[in-house]
Amino acid sequence: MIEVKNVNKSFHGKQILFDVSATFETGQTNLIIGQSGHGKTVLLKSIVGLHQIDSGQIVYDDEVFSEMPFSEQKLIRKKIGMLFQGSALFDSLTVEENVRFPLDMFSDKSLEEKSDRVNFCLNRVNLENVNHLYPSEISGGMQKRVAIARAIALNPQYLFCDEPNSGLDPKTAIVIDELIYEITKEYGITTIINTHDMNSVMAIGEKIIYIYQGRKLWEGNKNDILLAKEEKLNDFVFASELFKRIKENL
Numbered sequence: 001m002i003e004v005k006n007v008n009k010s011f012h013g014k015q016i017l018f019d020v021s022a023t024f025e026t027g028q029t030n031l032i033i034g035q036s037g038h039g040k041t042v043l044l045k046s047i048v049g050l051h052q053i054d055s056g057q058i059v060y061d062d063e064v065f066s067e068m069p070f071s072e073q074k075l076i077r078k079k080i081g082m083l084f085q086g087s088a089l090f091d092s093l094t095v096e097e098n099v100r101f102p103l104d105m106f107s108d109k110s111l112e113e114k115s116d117r118v119n120f121c122l123n124r125v126n127l128e129n130v131n132h133l134y135p136s137e138i139s140g141g142m143q144k145r146v147a148i149a150r151a152i153a154l155n156p157q158y159l160f161c162d163e164p165n166s167g168l169d170p171k172t173a174i175v176i177d178e179l180i181y182e183i184t185k186e187y188g189i190t191t192i193i194n195t196h197d198m199n200s201v202m203a204i205g206e207k208i209i210y211i212y213q214g215r216k217l218w219e220g221n222k223n224d225i226l227l228a229k230e231e232k233l234n235d236f237v238f239a240s241e242l243f244k245r246i247k248e249n250l
Contacts, residue, residue: 001026002047002158002190007056009046016042018214019056027188029181029204031195034211035236041162043211044194048080048160049073060158078106081156081189083180085163087147089135095122096131099150106154121149125179141172148179152187159184161193165200177203198237201225210236 002024009017016039024030034040045051047058049065058066065076089098096118103114122130125145135143144164151159161180165173181204184191195201201208205222210233218230225237 001061002192003057003059004043004047005057005059007043007046007058008054009042009051010054016214017046017053020211020214020216021056022209022216022219024190024192025207026190027185028191028206029184030190030192030207030209031201031205032192032209032211033195033201033236035196038211039214040194040211042214044160044162044192047192048082049077078154079157081151081154081159083144083147083151083159083161083164085166087135087140087143089143089146089150091135093134094131095127095133095135095138095146098135098146099153102150102153117153118149121153122146124152124183125149140167141169141175144168144172144176145179148176148183152183155187156189159189159191161191161195163195163197164193165195165197170199173197173199174203180204201237212236 004020004022007017007020008015020043032040032043042051046053053066057064060076063076065073090101093101099118099121100114103109103117107114109117118131122128125148127142127145127149130138130142135146164176164180168176177200180191180193183189193200202222205225208220208222208225209216210218210230212232218228218233220228228234
């Protein structure tokens with residue numbers, strides 16, 4: 001479980017996050033949703049520790065991460081898997097080398113053990129016979145699956161996904177959503193997903209918080225969200241024609 005307690009964050013005198021509090025449950029897909037520019041990416045990066053918060057606390061399973069010295073934070077970071085927007089694979093490395101990268105950085109395993117782990121992770125995301133290929137030689141959806149394999153290479157307790165469906169066609173996006181959901185359940189990971197994709201929200205949104213202008217305006221789950229009374233959330237949810245038609249039938 002990860003807890004965010006009364007978090008505030010500013011850049012160059014401009015406040016971005018205002019007293020945000022939330023709990024992200026273990027073994028669930030926890031979503032942060034909201035429009036671009038309203039603070040959800042800043043919140044995600046603050047939770048990971050890429051931004052130092054101005055006040056409040058970030059707590060990982062009763063350990064106050066935000067108040068730890070950097071040397072202790074590194075121990076927590078070894079338990080974190082990251083799925084970046086756009087996959088962020090290394091173009092000069094093969095698929096196998098990309099997935100092995102965190103093992104090379106943080107593991108004392110032998111090369112054979114690391115190769116076995118790479119193959120296990122690639123098989124888990126339904127990729128075979130791609131080890132020798134470079135990112136430019138595979139599709140965007142396959143790149144995203146390679147990035148997921150890399151993210152789980154170290155058996156993380158916490159998984160952070162920044163816009164995991166960015167740039168993907170709808171069918172491939174469903175595959176990625178299902179894969180993240182399955183891995184979360186299978187390994188009991190605390191998964192936090194930053195997204196504005198309402199299809200993802202309705203597919204895997206077990207715990208959802210809505211950020212508007214740096215404030216948490218609503219929280220619930222995918223079953224609650226279509227009936228929410230928060231006007232600004234409704235403007236966000238029902239922005240597309242599909243969800244407008246869903247609203248008309250509620």
